[in-house]
Amino acid sequence: MIALPEHWNFKRRPARENMVCGPAWRFTVLTPRLIRLEYTEQGRFEDRASQRVLNRDFPPVAFTTQESETELVMTTEYLRLVYDKKRFSPQGLSITLSGGFTNKPWHYGESSATLGGTVRTLDEADGAVPLDPGLLSTQGFALLDDSDSLLLTDDQWVAPRAQGLIDLYFFGYGRDYKACLKDFFTLAGGVPLLPRYALGNWWSRYHKYTDESYRALIRRFEAEQLPFTVAVVDMDWHLVDIDPQYGSGWTGYTWNRDFFPDPEGFLAWLHEQGLRVTLNVHPAEGIRGHEECYRAMAARLGVDAEAETPIPFDCSDPAFMRSYFEEVHHPLEDGGVDFWWIDWQQGTVTKTPGLDPLWMLNHYHYLDSARRGKRPLIFSRYAGIGSHRYPVGFSGDTMVTWASLAFQPYFTATASNVGYGWWSHDIGGHMRGIHDDELMTRWVQFGVFSPINRLHSTSNQFNTKEPWGFASPAGQIIGDFLRLRHRLIPYLYSMNRRASREGEPLMQPLYYAEPYQEEAYRVPNEYYFGTEFLCCPITRPMDPIAQAASFRAWIPPGLWIDFFTGISYTGGRLLELWRGLETFPLLVKAGGIVPLTDRGPSARDGRINGVDNPTALEVAVFPGGSGAFTLWEDEGDGPLDDQSWTATVFTLDWENRRFTIAPCVACGGPPTAVLPAARDWRLTFRSWAESRAVVAIDGKPVSVATEYDTHRSVLTVHVPGVPVSSEVSVLFDRMQLAVNPIEEWAFQFLRKTRLEFDLMEAVFHVIKGQTDPAQALASLFAMDIPAPVFSALCEIATCRGGVWGPRA
Numbered sequence: 001m002i003a004l005p006e007h008w009n010f011k012r013r014p015a016r017e018n019m020v021c022g023p024a025w026r027f028t029v030l031t032p033r034l035i036r037l038e039y040t041e042q043g044r045f046e047d048r049a050s051q052r053v054l055n056r057d058f059p060p061v062a063f064t065t066q067e068s069e070t071e072l073v074m075t076t077e078y079l080r081l082v083y084d085k086k087r088f089s090p091q092g093l094s095i096t097l098s099g100g101f102t103n104k105p106w107h108y109g110e111s112s113a114t115l116g117g118t119v120r121t122l123d124e125a126d127g128a129v130p131l132d133p134g135l136l137s138t139q140g141f142a143l144l145d146d147s148d149s150l151l152l153t154d155d156q157w158v159a160p161r162a163q164g165l166i167d168l169y170f171f172g173y174g175r176d177y178k179a180c181l182k183d184f185f186t187l188a189g190g191v192p193l194l195p196r197y198a199l200g201n202w203w204s205r206y207h208k209y210t211d212e213s214y215r216a217l218i219r220r221f222e223a224e225q226l227p228f229t230v231a232v233v234d235m236d237w238h239l240v241d242i243d244p245q246y247g248s249g250w251t252g253y254t255w256n257r258d259f260f261p262d263p264e265g266f267l268a269w270l271h272e273q274g275l276r277v278t279l280n281v282h283p284a285e286g287i288r289g290h291e292e293c294y295r296a297m298a299a300r301l302g303v304d305a306e307a308e309t310p311i312p313f314d315c316s317d318p319a320f321m322r323s324y325f326e327e328v329h330h331p332l333e334d335g336g337v338d339f340w341w342i343d344w345q346q347g348t349v350t351k352t353p354g355l356d357p358l359w360m361l362n363h364y365h366y367l368d369s370a371r372r373g374k375r376p377l378i379f380s381r382y383a384g385i386g387s388h389r390y391p392v393g394f395s396g397d398t399m400v401t402w403a404s405l406a407f408q409p410y411f412t413a414t415a416s417n418v419g420y421g422w423w424s425h426d427i428g429g430h431m432r433g434i435h436d437d438e439l440m441t442r443w444v445q446f447g448v449f450s451p452i453n454r455l456h457s458t459s460n461q462f463n464t465k466e467p468w469g470f471a472s473p474a475g476q477i478i479g480d481f482l483r484l485r486h487r488l489i490p491y492l493y494s495m496n497r498r499a500s501r502e503g504e505p506l507m508q509p510l511y512y513a514e515p516y517q518e519e520a521y522r523v524p525n526e527y528y529f530g531t532e533f534l535c536c537p538i539t540r541p542m543d544p545i546a547q548a549a550s551f552r553a554w555i556p557p558g559l560w561i562d563f564f565t566g567i568s569y570t571g572g573r574l575l576e577l578w579r580g581l582e583t584f585p586l587l588v589k590a591g592g593i594v595p596l597t598d599r600g601p602s603a604r605d606g607r608i609n610g611v612d613n614p615t616a617l618e619v620a621v622f623p624g625g626s627g628a629f630t631l632w633e634d635e636g637d638g639p640l641d642d643q644s645w646t647a648t649v650f651t652l653d654w655e656n657r658r659f660t661i662a663p664c665v666a667c668g669g670p671p672t673a674v675l676p677a678a679r680d681w682r683l684t685f686r687s688w689a690e691s692r693a694v695v696a697i698d699g700k701p702v703s704v705a706t707e708y709d710t711h712r713s714v715l716t717v718h719v720p721g722v723p724v725s726s727e728v729s730v731l732f733d734r735m736q737l738a739v740n741p742i743e744e745w746a747f748q749f750l751r752k753t754r755l756e757f758d759l760m761e762a763v764f765h766v767i768k769g770q771t772d773p774a775q776a777l778a779s780l781f782a783m784d785i786p787a788p789v790f791s792a793l794c795e796i797a798t799c800r801g802g803v804w805g806p807r808a
Helices: 177-188 211-223 263-272 294-301 318-334 357-368 402-418 437-448 474-487 489-502 742-752 757-769 773-781 787-798
Strands: 019-021 025-031 034-039 064-067 072-075 079-083 093-097 142-145 166-171 201-203 230-233 276-281 339-342 423-427 452-455 507-509 527-529 533-535 549-555 559-562 568-570 573-579 586-589 593-597 616-621 627-633 646-653 658-661 678-686 693-697 700-702 705-709 714-723 728-732
Touching (some): 025 072, 025 079, 211 263, 263 276, 339 357, 489 593, 549 787, 616 646, 693 714, 714 728, 757 773, 757 787
Parallel strands (some): 201 230, 230 276
Antiparallel strands (some): 019 025, 025 034, 072 079, 658 728, 693 728, 705 714
16 A cells, blocks of 8 residues: 555554453443443454554553353442343343432343433534434433444555444433543543634625735724634635536635635745634545646546546545645645545545545545644534544534524533534624624624634635625624633633643533533523533524513522622522623622733734734632632644743632632643743722722732722732742732622613613612512512513522622
8 A cells, every 4th residue: 555644654553451351342441430332253353453443552440250151240439230141132241330320220131221422413403403322311321323433554544444343432421421432532532632723703704805805805904902812714715717528616626716826925924913713625526637736636636637637536545645645735734724524525435445525535634634743724614423533623614594503512511521522603694694783793792702713604605704795783782792702712722722631611501510510401491601601592583672682591609790790690500691782691609700802902013913922911819719710821823732831820729819820830841931031910809899909920929000990899819020930929908708789780770671761760679679689579570570671680590699799
C-alpha cells in the first residue's frame, strides 16, 4: 500500500492487563465499572484500535473470578458478571450492578433506555428530532457496540474486521455520570483542545461575496465595534457556474477570480484584521478537468489528463486520499486557508463495506490539519460515537422557527452524553421562516452561551444576520451579546482546557451535578455552562401583556445570582423566570468568579477581533459564599502537546472578607512568554452591599479608584499596571449580599406591561403595602390579573426568600 504521512498516525494502546479468556470468549476489566465483552467462534480476538476505541491499556483493576467447567463469575467493586461459557445469549450472560442500585440484572441482548446522545445532522429540522442512544442512563448501565467499526492499522489506514465478532463495552456507572464520561474519554480518546480563536464569534452566510464586498462587511463590523474571530466563506469562493460537461459546480477547489482576483491577498487581509478563515467544500463529485489542481492529481493517480477523465472521490483509496490532501488542499492552505468546512451530505456508502465517508473525511482532515504545527481543527457533521476527537461539529441547515430554537439547548447539552461537546449551530436558523427580531435576538442569546457562536443563513438576500438589519432595540441587543461573547473568551478558554484535560464538557445537563434529583431531568433546556453559569435560554415569544417571556427553571440548592440583573435566588425549587428582550435568566452560583476581557480591544495591537491574552481584564465576583476560579492561558494556537500554560487563581474567602488574585504560575517557561508583563484589573463585585475595600499588591497597601453603583449594587475596584507575578488582595470591612429591591423591580416590571393603568396601580399598591410575600401573593391571586403577569410577580416576590426593600 502507498505510504501515508506520519502525521496521520493516531496514538492508540491495546490492553495488557485484566483479561480473562476462553477458546471463543474474552472479558477485559477496564475499570471496576467498565468491561469489554468479546466472542468469536474463530478464537482470534482483536487488539487493534477501532474507529470508536483507541485505548484499552487501563491500570490494573482488582477483581475476582470463580470458574467451573460450565460457568464463570467475575466480580469487581461495582459489577458481577455471570457467564455460561457458551455463545453469548440472554440466558447465559448477565451483569448485575452492586450496591443495591438495581435488582434487575442486564442480560445479553438487552438495550438500556439512555438519556440520549446526539445525531448526525439537523438538516431541514423544524423542531425536535430523535437522538441516537448515549452512554448515560438512569437505569445505571449502557452499552457501546463496537462490533461493526473498522480498525485502525499501523500504516495509518483502516481495515475491516473479521466477520462474526461480537465486541461490546458494558458501562455500569449507576448515576455517576461524570465518571462514566471520563472513562469513556480514556477509552475512545480525549476531547482535543480548541484554538483560542474558535471561541469568539464566527461570521457565515451562503452568499456570493466578492473580495470587495467581504472587506466592506468586515470594515462595517469594525465600525460598529462588533468583534468576530472566524470568517466563513461559503461555496461561492470557488467556481460554481462551470461548463456542464464537467457536471455541477457544487464541488470545487478553484478560486473564482472574478469574485476574488487575488485570493492570497484577500486571505492575508482577513488575517491582518485578526480573523481566521475557513472555506466550504463539498467533496462528493471529486476532481474534474476544469480544476487548477486537476493535472497534478491526474499525474499522481495515473489518469489521462488530456482526456480530462473525471477523478471520482474515493476515500477508500489511500492513493486518492494522500493526493487529495497534498495536491488539492495543501496549496490552498499554503495560500492562507486556516481550516476546512467539510459539507458532506451524500450518505454513508463507500467501496469498503461499513466505511462512512464522513468519518474518513473528519478523521483525516483533522489529522492533516496539524501538519503546519498549529492546533488542528475542522468543521463538519457528526459521524458517530468517537467524533468528539474531531471538533468542531456542524449541525446542519435548520428552519428559521421558534421550534428549531426550542430544541437546540436540549440537543446541545445532551450531546455531552457521548462526549460531543463542541456543536456549532446556524444561529438564527438557516432557511425558510420569516424575519423576526425577537426570534433572532433570543437565538443569539443562546448562541453566545453555546459552545460555538456562528451566525449563518441561506442564499436569500432578505435572510441575513447583520445586527444593523434588525429594528431597535433588537439590533442593539444582538450587538451587545456579540460583544459579550468576545469578552467571555478568557472564561471560555479556561473551560476549553477543562474539557480537554478533565473530561468536563462545556455544556452539561443539570443531572450531571444532581443525578438523584428528579427535577433535574424535567428541565431539558436548562444547562450548566462551565463551572460558573447556569443557563436558562428563552426559546418562546414574549407574552403580549407581560411584555416578557418565561423559562420554567429548576434552581439547584444554594444561592444563585442573575449575571445581568443582580437578582438573587434561593435554590432547591421550581420557578418560572421572566425577562424582557434585553436579557435572559443567566445565573451564577454564590462565590462565582467570571473573568472577562475588559471593554475595548483585547489584542495588544488594538484589533477589535484579536484573541491575544488580554492586558486588561474584568473579574466579576458574586457574593454569598467562598469560591475560586483558575484562569488558564497559553499561546492559543500551538500544538496539542505544548505545555506552555500559565495559571492565575482568583479566590473569594467569604468568611475572612478577602478577594485575592494570586501571582501567575507558569507550567513551562516564564509567564511573560504568553502573557503581557503587567495587567490592568477591573474588579466588579456584583449584587454587593456597599462596603469599603482596601487593596494591597504583594502585601503593600496601595491607593486605587473605587466606585459603588447604588442602582445596580456593584462595587468596582480599579487596580492598574500590576505585574503578572504579583499578588493582588482586596480586604473588605464587611461582605454582605445586596438586598433585593422588590418594590423597585415590581414597579419596573409593571410599567412595561400592557395592563390597564388602574389595575397596574392596584397591583403595585398591594406589593407596596405588604412586607410578607405570601400575603401579597394571596391578595394578588384574588385580583383579575393575567396568569403570565401573576407568575412574573411570583418570581419577583419570592426570588430570595421574600427579602423586601424599598424603591430606589
